[in-house]
Amino acid sequence: MADRPVLTGTRRALGGFRPSGALAGVVPFFAYTTVFLLIPTIVVVVGAFVDGSGRPTLDNIAALGGSTSSFLPALQHSLVLSVVTAVTGAVIGAVLAYAVSTARPDGMLKRFVTALCGVLAQFGGVALAFAFMATFSLQGFLTVWLTNLGIDTGSSLWLYQWDKGLMLVYLYFQIPLMLIVFLPAVEGIKPQWREATETLGGTTWTYWRRVAGPILMPSFIGATLLLFTNAFSAYATAAALISQASPIVPLQIGGTFTSEVILGQENVGKAMAMAMVVVVALVMWLYAWLDKRASRWLVR
Amino acid sequence: MTATPSPAASARGTEVRLTDLTRVYAGSVRALDGFTLHMAPGEFVALLGPSGCGKTTALRLLAGLEDADGGTIEVGGKDVTSVPTNKRDMGMVFQAYSLFPHMTARQNVEFGLELRRQDKATRHQRAAEMLDLVGLSKQADRFAHQMSGGQQQRVALARALAIEPQVLLLDEPLSALDAKVRSQLRDEIRRIQLEVGTTTLFVTHDQEEALAVADRVGVMNAGRLEQLASPAELYKNPATPFVAEFVGLTNRLRCTVSGGVATVLGGSVPLLAGSAGDGPAVVLIRPEGVEISTAPAGSGSVAGASASVVSASFLGASGKIVARLDASAGGGGELVSVQVDNTDVTAYAPGDRVILSPRGDAALAVAVS
Amino acid sequence: MSTRHTERRKRAALRWGVIGLTLLFFFIPLYGMLEFTTRDLISGGRTGRVWTTLVDVGQVTDRYPALAEGFLASLALALFTVVVMLLLLVPTMTWVRLRLPGLTRTVEFICLLPLTVPAIVLVVGLTPIYAWVSYLLGEGTVWLGLAYVILVLPYAYRSLDAGLRAIDVKTLSEAARSLGASWLRVMWQIVLPNLRTAVLSASFLSVALVLGEFTIANLFSRKNLQVAMYELGKSDGQLSVAVGLASLVFAFVVLFAMSFVGRKEKS
Structure with missing residues (x-):
């Protein structure tokens, strides 16, 4: 049922396909995206499987798993970091989105929170790392303030560790991103659904468990997966915060740009990049699968 | 329960x-x-x-x-x-x-x-x-x-x-x-x-x-x-x-009330309880409470108010004629909707001269404010 | 009778509790930046010296040439990216709607693809492309904009798509065509004026994204605002943090203003 419009659309396109002037209108777009999006993607995928002189090889991939390689631990860190901040961020962000949605639709509060979240979610990068250093480093105001109160916060080195400080900073852009992507779904909830539940004899708990919960679940899962890829791909904040080591994959890939390349491993960066693409593609596939299963009832 | x-x-x-x-x-x-x-x-x-x-x-x-x-x-x-x-x-x-x-x-x-x-x-x-x-x-x-x-x-x-x-x-x-x-x-x-x-x-x-x-x-x-x-x-x-106006389409016409009767469109309309007392007033008459007929040629003296047709519409089960009252000393110029049988719609065309008169159904009159 | 009232009050309390706590979490680090930039490192206490330095154009150009250079480069990049993005997207999306509806899904797929290709991966793949760009066009920072167009594609696409949905392009252009307008005139005089809000919001979003971009510029060793700020952080902490805070505030003002622009057109 839901697929029908797609099918007819495709059929119409094929039926109406004539090498006419109409197609010339979209050539610039396809040319541009081919050069700057499709070819780079192909470069990564192909590059992962060739050596410095262009001969096919599996060495790049093998190098990732080698005992001297720090890639596997970094991948593990990246995955844990992304899962934890995606789930935590999604839960907190969803509650925030619900709270904001109950405010006046055109009110200042909502505009304010949405704009703020837009900035923190998409603009932050280096500035966010600075913000956390200014707050939590040894000289940071919160550290100083807590010390004055007699609370010892330790060495402040925690701020630069991937599973402590970095997680906290990531939450700082994951929660706002959740608000941005989840708010439309929450606002799509009709007040009639709650009232209908009540008149039919349901409690608030019934409403959340049987009506609002199931209706929001597909959007929630989708948003959580988006948060995962967002954290998994993030580079700027981590690069600005952690300068001593490369505990996560994006930093390792960045490292291949600046460090001396070991002979024969020119394309290891591409292999790492491809590993990232594979992870993201898996998540997207998972999303598509869940979406198809869980949302037969969605309007398409 | x-x-x-x-x-x-x-x-x-x-x-x-x-x-x-x-x-x-x-x-x-x-x-x-x-x-x-x-x-x-x-x-x-x-x-x-x-x-x-x-x-x-x-x-x-x-x-x-x-x-x-x-x-x-x-x-x-x-x-x-x-x-x-x-x-x-x-x-x-x-x-x-x-x-x-x-x-x-x-x-x-x-x-x-x-x-x-x-x-x-x-x-x-x-x-x-x-x-x-x-x-x-x-x-x-x-x-x-x-x-x-x-x-x-x-x-x-x-x-x-x-x-x-x-x-x-x-x-x-x-x-x-x-x-x-x-x-x-x-x-x-x-x-x-x-x-x-x-x-x-x-x-x-x-x-x-x-x-x-x-x-x-x-x-x-x-x-x-x-x-x-x-x-x-x-x-x-x-x-x-309020009820008279909200329920059903109603014409608002100027009239004179005296002794529980309103004089309007050259005829008289008995008034419902709660209507305005003696004096000038506005009477609320439904489209089906107005009678319409083609004005006779010449200057025959027919009871009613003369008007000219503005529009005639066929509404399926019934028809509607809108006519504008001729200007007179008492004012005039008001638009009046009249309900007619669907077969009678074609009898009237815009510009036709017509005579309007009340059917005599009881109506409500409101004092002019 | 009071059950509903207490329930509502409870809900309001919950709402304010949640919003208050998260806003607190959002504002503590921002306050940290403000506090840090107003410290007087020499005598202790507070000073606005860092901020007066930052707004003094002459002094910044003199003492922090890299920062001024990065700032100007970012402005040029923003302009370049927006222009290329609009030239690429507006005609294509309109054209697809009018003449090639079968391509809608393909174009949408391509435009949303950058959401799933991490910027860091794009950098890796773009390396050979940029070798050619440098060879053909030179080393200028502004050519980073060619890659930035790809980064802003999903956001710009969504804004423009919403705008195109809101007006019936097909009927509008058919009406114009039936009155004798050429395709060019349809685009310029009919479609574009009606898309004003969408174009504006796509441009604003693109500007915000470009001004915040770090990954690609840093790894290609080009100096934009974020890279300059990052490098300044190694020598002058206070000023770099001030730049960071100022850029966040600027982006906030842009987005906040945008929320009003969009509404006016709708009502």
């Missing part, structure tokens, strides 16, 4: 008493102001009024979706004023979009029964009955977005009736539908209501709808009930100018 009232009890219907209800919004707006309504068991009452008149508020108070600031609500002899919505046993149909989008039609109908812990077989059977009642047996497994607006409202009705509610509440259930579906569903709602015998409160801003289905119609204005009467009574003997 038993969870599952016996069919016999619900077939007889429940008595409803709303007494002196008051509801104040945002500190000062009185949405309801001393609203009193008594519904007999099994009765179908329509609340009619312009938007903001408080009709929806009255319905929501009865449903328990809002709290009254004063007054009492009695259902079946019990005071339910402070009983929460989910314990009131009210079946409600909303304006639109009230079906749960993630459930099929059948699951929607079964939802209320599930909350009443009825077993699966009973639920299935009852849902099938209800969907059959609204004529949607074949669409049982469809989701809301796979159904038309009219079908969605039928499912909503089935869902509301499935729980055998004490009272059926209809909150402008037809207003989002197009004209044809609307009148079909309207008649069907009445049929079903008569069949199940549930006391029903129907809120609408469409007078035709209200007059067509209800046993009694309450016309509301500014949070108060202006008149509560049978459709015919309401139409023929409006109690207030």
